[in-house]
Amino acid sequence: MDKDIRETFWKAFQTSPFIMIKLENASGHAEPMTAQLDKDAHHAIWFFAKRDNRIAPGGQAMGQVMTKGHDVFACIDGTLVEETDNSVREKHWNNAVEAWFPDGKQDPSVVMLRFDIEDGEVWASDMGLKGAFKLLTGTPIHAGEAGEHALGAV
Template sequence: MQVDQQHDTEIREDMWKAMAKSPFVMIGLVGSHDHSEPMTAQLDPDANSEFWFYCNKDNRIAKGGEAMAQFVSKGHDLFACIHGTLTEETRPEIFDKYWSNQVEAWFEGGKNDPNVMMLRFDLKDAEIWEGDQSLSGKFKMLTGQTIKPSEAGSHAEVAL
């Protein structure tokens, strides 16, 4: 494995770990004039190229298509812009697998609400940034000193 590929793999794994701790993203359809909106991603540690969302059939992303999701980690030390495709998830076993009390709270009719649907986000690529959390990096930010690009943290463009 080349050094760059190893670096990109590590950043990608860091993104998945951060999303597992705080699975909230802003998501919108590419080419739409609708604003992105916050959604909770349903993650599966064994499915590293897809995640899911429950939504209403009249939601602005319900029609699916090419989409972008933005993610900021809980500690604000990892940022990602994730590109992919939203498709209606029709497999009942997947729909049931991620259903929970937290999900049910959003749908008046619960799991059998005629307006509820599930979308699958198939990832294509992402741009991921990891911030410098070192003491010197924080000190430079607090004191207004210039941070050199080599001190700014890690960055990767990864195919997913």
């Protein structure tokens, strides 16, 4: 994947760290999760969930990201596994997480999951003033004017 579009994705995802995620081959719909991001991690994001959550069993999964402002869209796939490193759990535990899990970080019903990203497809929209004018007036927008698109490792 192009380095610029990869950087655009991670920067936008950091400001809007929400993802719809679903285990592959599982019944039901994807659900929204708040990603715990680590600027030093490559190809991994974390989530806190209850052990009875539909994604808690882990396995192959797919997630969709649409960032605030709708400037980046992504579909990423990989494997969900339980994070067993307690220092990672400690690092990512914060007041926002505590609001969802008021019994605290030692609550045995709370699991931390790591999503090891294998690849993805990213669309970065940057139509600028000219593109916005075309949208308002109904003038055709050509694919090269809509932004960038890339496949590969995120």
